[in-house]
Structures are given as C-alpha cells and as structure tokens.
Amino acid sequence: MTTIGVAAPRQQAGPRGWLMEDSLAGMARRRALLGYVFLLPTFLGILVFSAGPVIVSLGLSFFAWNVFDPPEFLALDNYLRFFSDGRILIGFSNTAKMVSLAVIIEMVLAFALALGVQRTTRAALRYFFRSAFFLPLLTSAATISIVMAYMFHSQFGVINYYLGLLGVPRIPWLEQAQWALLSVVLVYVWHRLGFTFIVFSGGLGNLPKEVLEAADVDGATGWRRLWYIVLPMLSPSILFAAVTAIISGLQIFDEPFVMVKGGPGDATRTVVMLIYESAFKNIELGYAAAIAAMLFLVIMLVTAIQFRISKALVFYQ
Amino acid sequence: MHSPASQSLPRRRFLQIALGAAGLSVAAACSRAAPTTSPAATAGANAGAAAPASGSTQGSLRIALFGSREDADRRAALIPPFNKLFPNVKVEYTPIQGTDWEEFFSKVLTMKAANNAPDITFVATEGTQLFAGQGLALPLDDYIKRDQKDMAQYFSDVHPSLVEAMMYEGSLYELPIDFNAPNMYFNLSVLQAAGLEYPPADWTKDTFYDYAKKTAKKDSSGQTQVFGYQWVNRLWGSWSPWLFVNGSNLLSEERAPGGDWLWQAFYKDDKAATGRGGGWRWNAPKANDAANVEALDFMVQMLKDGVSAPIELGGGGQLQGFFSGAKLAMTPAGGFWAGGLHAAGMAPDTFDVQLFPKWKSQRHQFGTAGYVIMKDARDKDLAWEYLKYLSGVEAMTIELKGNNSTPTRRSFMTAERYAETGPKHWQVFYDTLEKNPDTAPIPAPPESNPMTTIFTKYSGLAMTQEMTPKDALDSMQKDLEALWAKRKKA
Numbered sequence: 001m002t003t004i005g006v007a008a009p010r011q012q013a014g015p016r017g018w019l020m021e022d023s024l025a026g027m028a029r030r031r032a033l034l035g036y037v038f039l040l041p042t043f044l045g046i047l048v049f050s051a052g053p054v055i056v057s058l059g060l061s062f063f064a065w066n067v068f069d070p071p072e073f074l075a076l077d078n079y080l081r082f083f084s085d086g087r088i089l090i091g092f093s094n095t096a097k098m099v100s101l102a103v104i105i106e107m108v109l110a111f112a113l114a115l116g117v118q119r120t121t122r123a124a125l126r127y128f129f130r131s132a133f134f135l136p137l138l139t140s141a142a143t144i145s146i147v148m149a150y151m152f153h154s155q156f157g158v159i160n161y162y163l164g165l166l167g168v169p170r171i172p173w174l175e176q177a178q179w180a181l182l183s184v185v186l187v188y189v190w191h192r193l194g195f196t197f198i199v200f201s202g203g204l205g206n207l208p209k210e211v212l213e214a215a216d217v218d219g220a221t222g223w224r225r226l227w228y229i230v231l232p233m234l235s236p237s238i239l240f241a242a243v244t245a246i247i248s249g250l251q252i253f254d255e256p257f258v259m260v261k262g263g264p265g266d267a268t269r270t271v272v273m274l275i276y277e278s279a280f281k282n283i284e285l286g287y288a289a290a291i292a293a294m295l296f297l298v299i300m301l302v303t304a305i306q307f308r309i310s311k312a313l314v315f316y317q
Numbered sequence: 318m319h320s321p322a323s324q325s326l327p328r329r330r331f332l333q334i335a336l337g338a339a340g341l342s343v344a345a346a347c348s349r350a351a352p353t354t355s356p357a358a359t360a361g362a363n364a365g366a367a368a369p370a371s372g373s374t375q376g377s378l379r380i381a382l383f384g385s386r387e388d389a390d391r392r393a394a395l396i397p398p399f400n401k402l403f404p405n406v407k408v409e410y411t412p413i414q415g416t417d418w419e420e421f422f423s424k425v426l427t428m429k430a431a432n433n434a435p436d437i438t439f440v441a442t443e444g445t446q447l448f449a450g451q452g453l454a455l456p457l458d459d460y461i462k463r464d465q466k467d468m469a470q471y472f473s474d475v476h477p478s479l480v481e482a483m484m485y486e487g488s489l490y491e492l493p494i495d496f497n498a499p500n501m502y503f504n505l506s507v508l509q510a511a512g513l514e515y516p517p518a519d520w521t522k523d524t525f526y527d528y529a530k531k532t533a534k535k536d537s538s539g540q541t542q543v544f545g546y547q548w549v550n551r552l553w554g555s556w557s558p559w560l561f562v563n564g565s566n567l568l569s570e571e572r573a574p575g576g577d578w579l580w581q582a583f584y585k586d587d588k589a590a591t592g593r594g595g596g597w598r599w600n601a602p603k604a605n606d607a608a609n610v611e612a613l614d615f616m617v618q619m620l621k622d623g624v625s626a627p628i629e630l631g632g633g634g635q636l637q638g639f640f641s642g643a644k645l646a647m648t649p650a651g652g653f654w655a656g657g658l659h660a661a662g663m664a665p666d667t668f669d670v671q672l673f674p675k676w677k678s679q680r681h682q683f684g685t686a687g688y689v690i691m692k693d694a695r696d697k698d699l700a701w702e703y704l705k706y707l708s709g710v711e712a713m714t715i716e717l718k719g720n721n722s723t724p725t726r727r728s729f730m731t732a733e734r735y736a737e738t739g740p741k742h743w744q745v746f747y748d749t750l751e752k753n754p755d756t757a758p759i760p761a762p763p764e765s766n767p768m769t770t771i772f773t774k775y776s777g778l779a780m781t782q783e784m785t786p787k788d789a790l791d792s793m794q795k796d797l798e799a800l801w802a803k804r805k806k807a
Contacts, residue, residue: 067430068451130596150635155541155626170540175627175781258416261550264781265774280423281766283451285430 054296055110061289071286078290085171090266090273092298094181098256099249101140101185106196106245107238109189114200130201134194141254148187149174149259174260177267184256184268191255192248198239203237204230225280235314243306250299336368366571376696377407378473378703380688381428381435383421384412388734394715399706406699411435417551418443419766429453429693436694437703440491441686442482442758446596449485450763454689456488458578460701462569465582472583474726476750477590479685481581482758486716487575487595491687492708495722498683498749498756499554499668501525502740507532507543507646512699515742517670518752522562525647526619532646533624546647547626549633550777552685552769553759554617554649561757564677565608567761567772568599568797589754601763602687602797605790608677608804613779613786620780628780637661640668651683652723652746655738659720669676672745672753681749682757685725723747764800771796 019029061078063071082088115128136144151157152173160170175185207230215229231238253272256262262269271291281286346397382389389412396408415421422444428434440448448454461468474482475493483491503515511531516524529545536542548555575595584590604611617627626645637654639645641661650670658668673681688707690700706712710726717724720738723746724730735743750756762768769794779789 066424066451068453153635155544156639164540172627172781177781177783255672261773261777263550263774264783265778277767277770280426281419281770283426283766 005096057289059294060286061293063240063286065285066283067285068283074286077286079294081134081287082290082294087266087269087274088271090121091269091271094251094266094268095250095270095272097181098185098188098252098268099246101182101244102189102192102249102252103245105185105188106193110193110196110241111200111238113193113197114204117197117201130164130198136191137194139191141188142258143188143192145255145258147286148183148190148255150262152183152259174263179266180260180267181266184252184259188249188252188255192245199237199244200234203234203279207233228262235310236316239306239310239314243303246302246306247299250302338567339574355645358739374403374699374702375405376410376699377669378437378696378700379435380408380410382410382412383415383418383439385414386412390414390714391718395707395712398711399703402706403699403702403774408703416801417769418768420464422447422766434691434693436691436696436700437688438691439686440689442684442709443761443769445483445689446485446761446763447489447765448689449488449490453692454490455692455694455697456490457492457690457701457704458488460705461489462578462582463707467705468708469583471726474728476727477584477587477593477684478754478756478758479725480749481576481593481596482683482685483687484573484576484579484594484596486573489576489579491689492704493685493687494707494713494715495652496683496685496725497553497653497723498681498746499558499649499651499673500639500745500749501673502648502650502654503669503671504640504643504646504668505667506643510534511646515669516671516674518681518745518748520671520674522674522676525533526615526624528623529619529624529647533622535623539623541623541626541645542573544626544639544645546622547548547636547639547645548628548649549615549636550628550773550780552765552772553682554651555628555773556613556776557759557772558649558673558682559612559615559676561607561680561682562673562676562678563608563612564680565606565612566760567602567604567609567768568762569601569603569761570757571598571600572596574599589751597758597760599760602794602801604772604793604797605787606657610787610790613776613790617779617782617786620782631773653721655735655740655743656720656722659738663739665735665737666741667739669740669742670745671742672749678755681752681753682759683749683756684759684761686722695726727751744750764804767800768797771800 018026019033020026021029056198060071062076063070064074064078104175113129113133117126117133120126120129151159152158154170154172157173159173163171173179182275209276211233212225215225220229251272253276254268256268256270257273257276260268262273272295275288275291275295278284278291319489322801342726382392390411392410399408400406413424415424418441425435425438434453438448438454440454449456453681471492479493479496480489483489483493505515508514508528513528513531516528531545532543533541533545557567572592572594573596576593580590580593584593616625620627626639633650634646636645636660637657640648641658641663654670659665672679688704690697690704694700707716710728713724713726713729717729720735727747730743732743732745760768775784775789775793775796778784778792779786784792
C-alpha cells in the first residue's frame with residue numbers, strides 16, 4: 001500500500017499570507033472578513049451619525065465652549081452645575097408630568113382604538129381607520145403644533161368654539177400653566193398615537209386563535225376575556241409600546257416649543273428645551289452636552305427599570 | 318472540533334482599527350472646533366486693501382438670510398445686476414427659517430459651530446452686538462473710509478439713528494437696509510364701527526385706552542368677540558414700546574465713545590447726528606423700575622377688562638390673521654405690516670398707522686437690519702463689494718419690493734411706493750425717526766438671546782396672571798442680574 005503524501009499548505013509572508021492561507025483556518029478568516037465588509041457601511045453610518053456625535057457630545061460635556069473661543073476644560077464643573085441649577089429640576093419635573101400623562105393616554109387610547117378596529121367586520125373600514133390613525137405620524141410635529149396653536153386659541157380657536165356650543169366656558173388652553181401642559185400633551189399624543197395603535201393592532205392580529213376560541217368555549221367573555229386572556233398575551237407589544245413611548249416622551253420638544261415656547265413661564269419647558277436653550281441661546285454648548293448626557297442616563301435607567309419589571313409581567317408565548 | 322468562529326483575532330483587530338478611526342475622527346472634530354486664529358488677528362486683515370478689479374474677480378459668496386425659500390428666491394433678482402459688475406462671482410442665498418430673530422441667530426451659530434459659517438449674514442438689531450461683541454462680524458470702518466466717496470450718497474439718504482444702532486464700541490458693523498419701528502396700526506372698519514376716527518399724532522395713552530375700550534365688543538354672554546388691542550410676546554414691539562413711552566427701558570442706556578470719524582465724514586451738517594457716539598451700550602438691568610411696573614400693570618389691566626386679547630406666543634402670524642379678520646382694532650407693528658396686510662387681502666384704505674401714543678414721553682423704539690461680513694468669510698473684499706452693492710438704490714429697490722419692511726433710505730418713502738399696499742399715512746414710518754429725535758433701538762446687548770428668553774418668560778407669567786406685574790418684574794430683574802453677573806465673569 002502506498003501512502004499519499006499530504007502537501008504542506010502554501011505559505012505567503014505577511015498579513016496577506018495569513019489571510020490567504022490555504023487551510024480551513026484561512027478560509028474561515030476570509031469568510032469573516034467578507035462578513036465585516038458587509039457590515040462596514042452600517043458600522044460607518046452608526047459611527048458618523050450616532051456613535052461619533054454621542055462620543056463627541058460626551059467629551060464636550062467636560063468643557064466650556066461658546067463656539068467663538070477654543071473649548072476650555074472644566075472637568076466635572078458642568079455636572080456640578082447641573083445638580084445646583086434650579087431650571088433643571090423644573091425641566092425634569094415638567095418632562096416627567098408630560099411623559100406620565102402622555103404614555104397613559106396614548107396606551108389606553110391606542111389599545112381601545114386597536115380593539116375597536118379589529119372588531120370592525122368590513123375590511124375596507126379597517127384599512128380606512130388604520131390609515132386615518134396613522135396619518136398624523138407622517139406629518140411634521142412643528143406643522144401640527146402651529147395648526148393646533150390656532151385650534152387651541154382661547155378666544156378664536158375652534159375647540160373653544162365647539163365647547164362653547166355645548167355650554168362649556170372658554171378654556172385658557174395655552175395661557176394657564178396646567179392647561180398649557182395638558183394641551184401640549186394632547187397634541188403630542190394625537191401626533192404619536194398612530195405608532196402605538198399600529199403596534200397594538202399588529203399584536204392583536206397575531207394572538208393565537210386557538211387560545212381565544214378555547215377561552216370562548218370556557219365562557220370567558222367581556223372584561224374577563226380581555227383582562228385574563230388578551231392583555232397577558234399582548235404584553236410583549238405593550239412592553240414595546242411603553243418603552244418607545246417613554247423614550248420618545250422624555251425627548252419631547254417640538255410641541256411645547258412651537259405651541260407655547262415652554263411657557264407660560266416655565267410650565268411646559270422640557271429637558272430637551274433646556275438643552276436647546278443652553279446650547280443655542282446661551283451659547284453654552286458644554287453645559288448643554290452635560291444636560292444631554294444626564295438625560296441619556298435617565299432614559300437608560302428608566303428603560304432598565306421597565307425591562308426589569310417586564311420580567312414579572314410580560315408573557316412570551 | 319475546530320470552529321471558524323473561534324478565530325477571533327480578525328474581529329479584535331477589526332474593532333481595534335475601527336476604534337482607532339473613531340478616535341481620530343473625534344480628535345479631528347475637536348481640532349476643527351477650535352479657531353486657529355484669534356478674532357483680533359483677523360480683524361481688519363484686509364483693511365486698506367484696494368478694491369478688487371470687478372471684471373477679473375472670481376469667487377463665491379454664501380449669504381444667510383432670515384426667511385423662507387420664497388424670500389431667498391425673491392432675492393435671487395439681486396444677483397444679475399451684481400454679476401454685471403462681477404461676472405465671475407457666484408452668489409448664493411441660504412434661507413433660514415424661525416419664528417423670531419433669536420431662532421435665526423441660533424441657527425447661524427450652529428452653522429458656525431459646524432465650521433460652515435456663511436460669508437455674509439443678514440442681522441437685525443437683536444443680533445448686531447451679539448455678532449460684533451463675540452467677534453463673529455468684521456468691522457466695516459476701513460472699507461468705508463477707503464470708499465468714502467462711493468458711500469456718501471448712501472449715508473446722506475439714511476437717518477443717523479439707524480446707522481448708530483449698527484455701531485458697536487465705535488465701529489460700524491452693518492449698513493442698515495431696512496428698519497421697523499412699532500407704530501400703532503388700526504383696522505379702520507373696527508374703528509368706524511365704534512364711531513372713532515383716525516387719531517392725531519400727539520394722541521395720548523388715555524386716548525388710546527379709550528379707543529381700546531370702545532372698539533372691544535362683547536357678545537350677550539360677556540365673551541369678547543372683537544379686541545381693542547393685542548401684542549406678540551417678544552422683545553421688539555411687544556409691551557416694550559410702553560416702556561419707552563413711559564420714559565423707561567429694560568436696561569440702563571449709555572452711548573459708547575467713538576464713531577466721530579463717521580459722523581464727521583458723512584453727517585457733519587446733519588443736526589440729527591449731533592451728540593451721537595460709537596453705538597449703544599446697554600448696562601445694568603432695571604426691569605423692576607417703577608415705570609416698567611406701571612407699564613406692565615397697564616397691559617394686565619387691559620387684559621382683565623377684556624379689552625386686550627391674550628398675548629400671542631408665536632411670530633405674529635395669528636395676530637395678523639385676527640387683525641385682517643376684523644377681530645382686532647389696534648396692534649403695535651412696523652412698516653413690514655403694510656406688505657403683510659396687503660398679502661392677507663386687506664385693501665389700502667382698510668387700515669392705517671399712527672405714531673405710538675404719548676405717555677410720559679413719545680419716545681419710540683425701532684429695530685433695523687443689514688448685512689454683516691463674517692470674520693470667517695472666504696473673501697472679505699468681495700463680501701464688502703456685495704454689501705456696498707446692496708446699499709445702493711438699485712439693489713434696495715429689488716430687496717424691499719412689496720413693502721415687507723421699511724426702507725432705511727428716506728428717498729424711498731414715497732406715495733407711489735405705498736399706493737398699492739397702503740397705509741394712507743405711510744409718512745408715519747419715517748417721521749418716527751425724523752420728528753422724534755429721541756427714538757432709539759430696542760435694547761439688544763450681546764446677551765440679547767438669553768435676555769429675550771427671560772423677558773418673554775416673565776412677561777408671559779404676568780399676562781397669564783400667574784404672577785403680579787411687580788413680582789414678575791422682580792423675578793425678571795433677578796434673572797437678568799444673574800445673566801449680567803455671568804457677563805462680568807466672562
């Protein structure tokens with residue numbers, strides 16, 4: 001019996017040889033490299049448009065920079081100022097009030113509408129309602145805010161006009177602190193509702209029919225069916241909707257800025273408005289970056305808490 | 318078993334390279350952010366340079382404009398005549414929209430932060446000292462001295478108060494193109510319905526109040542259907558004209574020294590130029606001055622009476638709609654409203670304008686605007702040639718077509734100009750300067766942007782009756798003092 005000699009793999013010097021090595025390992029390296037090449041455009045996109053600015057912004061938060069003069073290193077001064085700045089507490093407090101109100105209204109309303117549309121028997125009507133509820137999301141928040149400021153005008157707005165026909169006295173929608181906050185929240189919810197509605201519609205459409213039929217057979221109807229069957233099975237969609245709604249709510253800017261400029265007084269001044277004002281009105285870009293970094297931390301913390309709670313409450317099929 | 322996945326070295330290397338690249342890009346971004354030359358080093362770098370030879374000059378100019386794409390398109394008509402002088406120069410207008418000047422300036426500063434500043438920027442009084450004080454704009458003194466003969470006709474046609482408003486610490490930064498002084502506009506149909514006539518120029522605050530009360534109309538349920546007066550919550554033309562006519566201001570005023578070179582060169586025989594200096598200095602805040610409290614009290618009182626509508630928080634669009642819809646009798650506005658009301662469909666004889674009413678004085682305020690050459694402009698000499706061209710009769714005729722603002726050249730103020738748009742008493746616009754020599758610019762120090770935020774915040778709180786006028790102005794004073802303390806520290 002003759003033995004067949006195995007030829008030694010051809011070796012080239014340097015990285016090229018390492019990559020082109022005629023072996024299983026070399027082939028694996030080449031495949032890995034191909035994978036990285038495909039990932040490169042996405043990676044560059046994230047680096048240039050997301051990660052890069054985040055890193056630069058974080059770095060900037062340790063400096064004083066007014067655009068005109070070179071940045072001056074301040075170490076932690078901007079963060080120390082953050083904790084002693086009275087406006088910050090107002091900004092976070094307003095934002096928290098808006099988020100709480102907006103998320104509750106948005107979730108309840110979107111769920112009710114999704115449930116209603118799902119029960120609509122005619123397909124054409126279902127498509128119509130889905131489109132109608134989703135459409136506001138496609139328009140710009142600034143445009144909506146301008147139009148809504150007209151509609152909410154206490155003297156000449158259509159909302160007070162129709163309320164007046166019902167005998168309701170004129171409401172100072174944009175002129176009194178508590179009403180202004182509510183007006184901003186209502187407009188924000190109206191604009192964003194379509195997104196949560198679509199999430200819930202999708203979730204409801206994907207509920208397993210056999211489970212719902214079994215519930216029917218067992219006599220679970222009405223609230224019991226909704227509470228014990230539908231909601232638990234919809235919990236992943238609810239978690240997703242809640243997380244995105246809170247993250248988005250914590251960054252609310254357009255509506256309070258365009259409708260009431262953060263007023264009356266500071267009644268609707270949000271954290272992002274403070275970032276904008278610090279950066280581009282007071283020209284304190286370093287301090288603005290520090291507020292942004294703290295907001296980022298808050299969003300991370302709130303999201304982490306939500307995921308932690310969801311472990312006990314969310315039901316994955 | 319040998320798994321390809323366990324060959325992790327390439328991934329690590331890749332990540333190392335990627336992080337290295339990210340670090341380099343961050344470092345590059347930071348290095349771009351820091352100016353390489355100090356403002357002083359570039360100031361007047363081109364001073365005394367000879368005027369560029371027009372035919373052979375090549376280059377491009379980018380101009381930031383406060384307005385819409387339509388505004389920029391309208392100004393495109395300015396380019397062909399300039400290209401007859403400078404055929405190889407490309408001029409591009411970049412429109413930047415916002416609800417007020419502060420937003421526009423914020424966006425220009427963002428462009429500066431991104432190392433993408435325009436060569437020329439349209440800047441109003443609200444931002445003149447911001448741009449000059451922060452070293453963003455180039456003083457024009459040396460260019461004006463060099464081209465004194467060319468500029469003589471322009472200055473002879475422009476009121477010195479407008480020129481003085483564009484000076485900062487003795488230097489001139491802009492050639493004012495247009496201005497607006499808050500005068501009192503009337504919807505004549507509302508006045509007529511109340512049996513009132515166009516008031517005389519020396520009308521008083523009491524007459525005004527009487528007009529406001531008589532023009533306000535309530536329905537059977539007591540709800541106001543037509544308001545006597547309304548204003549927009551901002552710095553210019555809000556309730557601040559009332560500070561002026563009540564003999565006060567938001568900040569204490571002082572004239573900076575200097576500027577003699579300009580007054581001697583162009584306004585030697587003009588009495589209106591007597592006593593003028595090198596621009597305004599706005600010093601210590603005096604928001605809670607007794608006269609200011611009295612003025613804000615008056616505003617709140619009109620609101621409580623149902624005579625004045627709640628303040629508008631936007632850019633004045635709503636207010637214009639209410640006025641043209643005969644829901645409002647009077648409002649403070651400048652010459653720009655003539656074009657605006659015409660565009661809103663009002664006939665020239667349906668509205669009119671008069672000087673602001675007299676209280677303790679009849680001192681008016683104004684805001685003016687022109688173009689600054691940015692310190693970072695690529696070709697400052699060329700930018701100056703464009704500024705010079707813009708201050709000429711031909712360019713201003715194009716730029717101010719449609720009466721969307723008041724021309725700074727008095728020769729432009731003609732009956733023919735206002736025949737199509739109105740108002741009947743268009744002379745009021747320039748009389749504000751000519752017949753009221755104490756008329757002065759709105760207070761706009763380099764801190765104008767944050768100051769305006771403070772001003773509108775507490776004005777709003779008083780007008781929504783969340784605070785009394787006294788408390789609101791005390792708080793405003795406190796915040797302004799804190800802002801001024803920061804200025805001193807800087």
